[in-house]
Amino acid sequence: MPESTDTIPRLTRWGVSPDADLIYRALTMMGGRKDTELSRELGLPRSRVVAALDELAAVRAAQPTRSATIRPGVARRWDPCPVPQVLRYLRRPVVPGSQRDRWRQHFGTLDGLDLPTLDESRIRHWTSRSLARRRIAHLGAAERHEHLAINTEEVITADATAAALPVDRGLVERGIQIRILGRPPGDGDRTTAHLAQVGGVGMTYRELPDLPIKLIVFDRRVALFPADPLNFEAGVVEVDDAPVVQALCGLFDRLWTQGRDPHRQGVPPxxxxxxxxxxxxxxxxxxxxxxxxxxxxxxxxxxxxxxxxxxxxxxxxxxxxxxxxxxxxxxxxxxxxxxxxxxxxxxxxxxxx
Structure with missing residues (x-):
């Protein structure tokens, strides 16, 4: 949804500090100011104002007025950049890794589990997306304790969110603990509708920029991951061999400790x-x-x-x-x-x- 031209979105949604966010809206609403003026008017130490202006310059949200006579220690006037221009920069898409890198990371993660034994009779291949969804629904209905998931997609579509939320709500209502790891959204916005809905369901969610494998684990007993990381239509591989599942749960737990809660990083409306x-x-x-x-x-x-x-x-x-x-x-x-x-x-x- 586009931002209203009558409001200034909180830049903290993209990781900008509260000081810089405050000063940007002050410049936008009051017009250009010197750092000494901002310090006096906002009641902030000049050192904090200067640091915030440097941060705004780095994200192309403010710029000093050009002057032929700039002397050290002398305050300069700063002007805000237009809101649409700032949002375009903050929302610039994250460049994804190459398909070859994703392939190597996926299978390298599986090869790196260092398993002493592997019972191939405990491995099944569900050969299409539709079969995979049916199997996920069946395993979810049988869950009793914990649901773990890693999502490697950079964009979670509204359709995918709408399809997943009823299932997730059902798990929460049955007392199942849900923990999900995802990648930060491609535009860097930490207050997306998807995150708001995930938080509303009651599950725990964290983010990491680099996730090696897409994964679902049911009750630490059965694990599913894509048969082909570049083509989800190829279905999923199901494993219920205890050493494999234990190793995948260990991987999830290690990544979880490194993840961050985007609700704490961002700012709610x-x-x-x-x-x-x-x-x-x-x-x-x-x-x-x-x-x-x-x-x-x-x-x-x-x-x-x-x-x-x-x-x-x-x-x-x-x-x-x-x-x-x-x-x-x-x-x-x-x-x-x-x-x-x-x-x-x-x-x-x-x-x-």
């Missing part, structure tokens, strides 16, 4: 409670804490606590930063345009000389 929405709307319209408290029939202390809790939850340090975040995200009915953001009184810029 901003949602406000009805009280927070009403309070923020009044304060942005010019009310004081006292008059807002009177309007909402709250104590002044409750107003202060509500605002402090909201700032802590969103990771901002003062109400000016909060206004920038909520106004840019369109998360509250703020009568605030990009040219009407409140600005602290001007003070002499001692560092400009």
């Amino acid at each position: 901003i949602t406000l409670t009805p009280r927070e929405q009403a309070l923020v709307a009044l304060l942005s319209a010019g009310h004081t804490d006292v008059s807002a408290a009177n309007e909402l029939k709250l104590s002044v202390r409750t107003v202060a606590y509500t605002m402090r809790e909201l700032m802590d939850r969103l990771g901002v340090e003062n109400r000016f930063q909060l206004a920038l975040l909520l106004g840019a995200a369109g998360a509250a009915p703020l009568p605030m345009s990009r040219t009407a953001v409140p600005r602290p009184p001007e003070q002499p810029d001692k560092e400009d000389g």
Whole structure:
């Protein structure tokens, strides 16, 4: 879904730091600023502002104004790059490995299991995707304890998600522990609809950029992996030989300890409670804490606590930063345009000389 032109998406979705995200929306809403001005207006140490601006420059989200006379230690004016341009850069596709590399990695992983024995009678080949899906459904229905999976696809389609979620919900409802390892999405966005739905089902999910094999393990008893890593239509290989399954579970456990939870790395959409929405709307319209408290029939202390809790939850340090975040995200009915953001009184810029 394309981003609204009236909002600025949170760049933390692509791994940008909270400081850099805040400063980008400040530049976009207020216009170009010197680092000393940003430091004063946002209430951040200049060292943090400078580091954040360097980070924004690295992801092509901000650039210093060109000047013929740049002296060390003198603040420069920084301008934001257009939101669509920044998103195109952050969402640039990850270049996948070659098919030959995927082939070698898949079979190299199987060869590297270093098994002392292998009972070939415990191996079966389900020769098509449809047969594989039926077998997966049958094994899933018989599960009692744990479901492990490694997905090597860079893009999980909406159709695939829709097909898998009912099965996964059924497992969760039966008390089956589900752990899934996947690759980060190709556009780097950590708040995709697929991840949101996976989290809603109740399973545990982690990501690693380099996963050697696609794999499903049922109750640490039966394992399935593609017969051909380059052609899933060729079906799957099923193994219930104990040493093989144990080795594959060991591989999964090692990869799992290296994985990261994308929900912790990314930032969920901003949602406000009805009280927070009403309070923020009044304060942005010019009310004081006292008059807002009177309007909402709250104590002044409750107003202060509500605002402090909201700032802590969103990771901002003062109400000016909060206004920038909520106004840019369109998360509250703020009568605030990009040219009407409140600005602290001007003070002499001692560092400009």
